[in-house]
Amino acid sequence: xxxxxxxxxxxxxxxxxxxxxxxxxxxxxxxxxxxxxxxxxxxxxxxxxxxxxxxxxxxxxxxxxxxxxxxxxxxxxxxxxxxxxxxxxxxxxxxxxxxxxxxxxxxxxxxxxxxxxxxxxxxxxxxxxxxxxxxxxxxx
Numbered sequence: 058x059x060x061x062x063x064x065x066x067x068x069x070x071x072x073x074x075x076x077x078x079x080x081x082x083x084x085x086x087x088x089x090x091x092x093x094x095x096x097x098x099x100x101x102x103x104x105x106x107x108x109x110x111x112x113x114x115x116x117x118x119x120x121x122x123x124x125x126x127x128x129x130x131x132x133x134x135x136x137x138x139x140x141x142x143x144x145x146x147x148x149x150x151x152x153x154x155x156x157x158x159x160x161x162x163x164x165x166x167x168x169x170x171x172x173x174x175x176x177x178x179x180x181x182x183x184x185x186x187x188x189x190x191x192x193x194x195x196x197x
Contacts, residue, residue: 093163093164094131094132094133094134094163095127095132095133095134095161095162095163095193095196095197096133096134096136096161096162096163097116097120097133097134097135097136097159097160097161097162097193098135098136098137098138098148098152098154098158098159098160098161098162099112099113099116099135099136099137099138099158099159099160100138100140100145100148100149100154100156100157100158100159100160101113101137101138101139101140101157102139102140102141102157103139103141107179108175108178108179109157111178111179111182112159112174112175112178113137114178115174115178115182115185115186116135116159116174116178116189117135118182118186119185119186119189119190120133120135120189122186123186123189123190123193124193133193136148140154140156140157152167157171158171159171159173159174161189161192161193161196163196166196168192168195168196170188170189170192173185173188
């Protein structure tokens, strides 16, 4: 019984230390991500299904279709990040992402289009392109 109590105490202390460290690091990273440019992030895992690939591909198609000049100028940027790699993990923590996510970010504003992407990227890409355009136009 004493061993169990000691083990629970150690786990509690360790969890508290991780929570404190994560908050500090997260606050520092968030400051460096804030931008007045539009950033489009697609977070994914290493193993991807056809729909996962379609969400990324159709997002790129929409950005190039509607915002080619802004992408060349750097005012709109697309980044695909693997959640199983260090850069993806770090950015996911910064943006509070926990799984596959399509996120549009400008300053402190975040627009999550994950559901729309997974519902439409393969079955109705034109609708998905319009959703992306509508959301980005609101931020410009």
